[in-house]
Amino acid sequence: MSSLPTTEERRTARVFLNRLTKRYPDISTALEYRDPWQLLVATVLSAQTTDENVNKVTPGLFERYPTAEDLASGDPEDVERIIFSTGYYRQKTRSIIELAGDIVERFGGEVPDEMEKLVELRGVGRKTASVVLAEVWGIPAIAVDTHVKRVANRLGLTADSDPVRIERDLKALYPTERWASVSMCFINFGRQVCDARRPRCWECPLRDRCAYEDKAVRPER
Ligand code: SF4
Secondary structure, three states: OOOOOOHHHHHHHHHHHHHHHHHOOOOOOOOOOOOHHHHHHHHHHOOOOOHHHHHHHHHHHHHHOOOHHHHHOOOHHHHHHHHHHHOOHHHHHHHHHHHHHHHHHHHOOOOOOOHHHHOOOOOOOHHHHHHHHHHHHOOOOOOOOHHHHHHHHHHOOOOOOOHHHHHHHHHHHOOHHHHHHHHHHHHHHHHHOOOOOOOOHHHOOOHHHOOOOOOOOOOOO
């Protein structure tokens, strides 16, 4: 959807979001954090795991390494041990230590509140940056992760596979004040209903207007 969306496309997009916000009225993240720095690290750790798993390790991590400066000079083996249960622990350890180093060196230990600066940090893509901007500062942003990408494509809100262009298409469909809820609703909905391999189309509240051609039927019991 590279050209401007039509009125009908905007209307359909709004219907989808209205139904989803009824289902997910609380759009804030389930990640627990006390400041932007903690949310940034928690968001990086949340890749390929649940927010609940991240919440189990972050109190211990931030007690041992309270600031970006502390983590920047952290012992990788110690950090690996603390975050082990979130999976991909070696890669994540490297990411958060590098991220801490970048924040200290480039931004004096403070998390920047601008998309262009956030994405300069190693390990921070537009998705993570969008979560932090929307959640901490209420700055309108749409985070496109694997769930948002899949749901937006199946619903026919975009025909693109590139996250930056999907973000652009979704932003064109929704007013800025709804951008944060687009991400959070689509992420929850993608996890619970519009699953990658087994979408639960038979009980989907968006089924009547969904553009996906291979809608799943209820499995035999
Ligand atoms: S009908 Fe199926 S493919 Fe379409 S949004 Fe619902 S679960 Fe996803």
